[in-house]
Each structure stands twice: as C-alpha cells, then as structure tokens.
Amino acid sequence: MKIDNSLPLEYSTEENRLKIFGFWIFLGAEIALFATLFATYFVLVDGTGNGPTGEHLFKVPTLMFQTIFLLTSSFTIGLGINAMRLGRQKATIGFFIITLILGLGFLGVEIYEFVEYVHEGATIQTSAFLSSLFTLLGTHGAHVTLGLFWGTFIIMQIKKRGMTPETTNKAFIFSLYWHFLDVVWIFIFSFVYLKGMM
C-alpha cells in the first residue's frame, strides 16, 4: 500500500481517498431521502384535522436545547478531527466522547418532546400533519441514534489500534456523517419549528 505522508493520515492512501469520496455520494442520496420527507411534510402541514397544530405543539425551550446540543456537537467533532490531524490521540478521543454525549443529550430532549406530544394527544395517527412530522423527525432521530453506536465503535477502535490510516479514515467519515445530521437539523429547525411557530 502506498502511503503519501504529505497528506493527513485519513487521506494517505488511494483507497482512503476513494472511501471518503464514496461517502460523499452516499450523503448525496441522503439529501434526496430527506428531501422527500420534507416535501411530504410541506404538503401535509395544514392537514391537522381535529389534532393540534404546529403552533400549538412546538415549544421554544426544547427546540433551543436540541439545536444548541447538535450545533455544539458538530463543532466538537470538528475539533476532534483537527486533533486527529495533529496526532493527538487523547484529545481526539476526548472530543469524540464530548460529541457523543451532546448527541445523547439531543436524543434525550427529542424523546422527551415526543412523549410530551403524545400526552397532549398528538400521536403519529392523529393527523396527516403529525404523521409526516413524526416521520421526518423520527428519521433524523434514528440517524442520530445510529451515529451514537457508530461513534462509540470508532472510539473503541482508535483506543485499541491507535491512529492508523484505517482508523483515522473511519473517524473522518463518521465526522462527515455527524456534520450532515447537523445540516439536516438546521433545515428542520428553520422550516418545521420556526416556520410552524411564526
């Protein structure tokens, strides 16, 4: 395997570079997936039937907690990759752990919010609006959940094998996934919550 030492470790072989590019193509498909869910939501947003509307349901505090958690986690994983490029293994793992804790915080608030909704009589079966809302938020939440497991395994591998071209490549690709989830959340934050509360 040819290792080019002038590049960051995660890019150092051709295979690594192609894996990163391949993941970008996957993210392109993910953009399309979330676009269909957003399109469904925008069409059905007024189909509230006898159930509550978004204006009734959405609350600023839970929204801000979720947003700050995810935004900050996106920043800390960026710092993790920066530390990885400096060859600082301990710092890398530290930033990754902080990232996952913030992700867990996000997920906790989201689950709390879902329970609140159901208590207010807003279930996934109540109205077309709520079906599309829960599908959109749930798909994003499921991605975050998967990311928590993925990130945990990445940390374990780095701990066990050190920072090799393989482990740094995996960590970098995981960081792309995590940033992407933050991007999706920004659109949910803007066009589901804030627009719904206007």
Place this chain on the structure above:
Amino acid sequence: MKELFPRGQVMGFAFSLVLTLVALSVIMFDLSLKMGVIILLVTAFMQAALQLVMFMHAGESEDKASIYTNVYYGLFVALVTIFGTMLTMIWGYQ
C-alpha cells in the same frame, strides 16, 4: 492547548450561533410570512454552507470538483423534489 482550538473553527462555531439567533428573530418579531421565510432561507443555507466548507473540509482533496458536483446534484434533486411536489400537490390547485 491553543492548537486544539483552531481560530477558523471557533469563529465558524460563533458564526453558526449568530445565524441561529438571527433565525430565531422570525418568531420574536411580528414579521410577514414572506419576510420570515426569506430570512430562514438565507440563514439555513448559510449554516449549511458553513458546515460543508469549514467542518466537512469539502474542498481540500483532489476530489474537490467531484464532491461539489455531487453535492450540487443532490441539492438539485432535493429542490426539484420539494418544489415539484408543492407545484403538483398544492400550488397547482390555487
């Protein structure tokens, strides 16, 4: 310690917090729907671009052109899906 917090990323994070606050203004002030949506569009796409360039390092490898082509293509598909759906399901009937 300082090298662990590169200036660019810290600034990027601060900027993303500012954008979040600007987006929040649409529910703080009594704006028209049109004005609100315009503000949200601007802040959301700026946030997304910030993530892409600053944190995802989209432009740093030799695959830069392919990566951006792929992202723009994804974005194109997304916009056609969303606006096409709005046109056929809602706007077409008004």
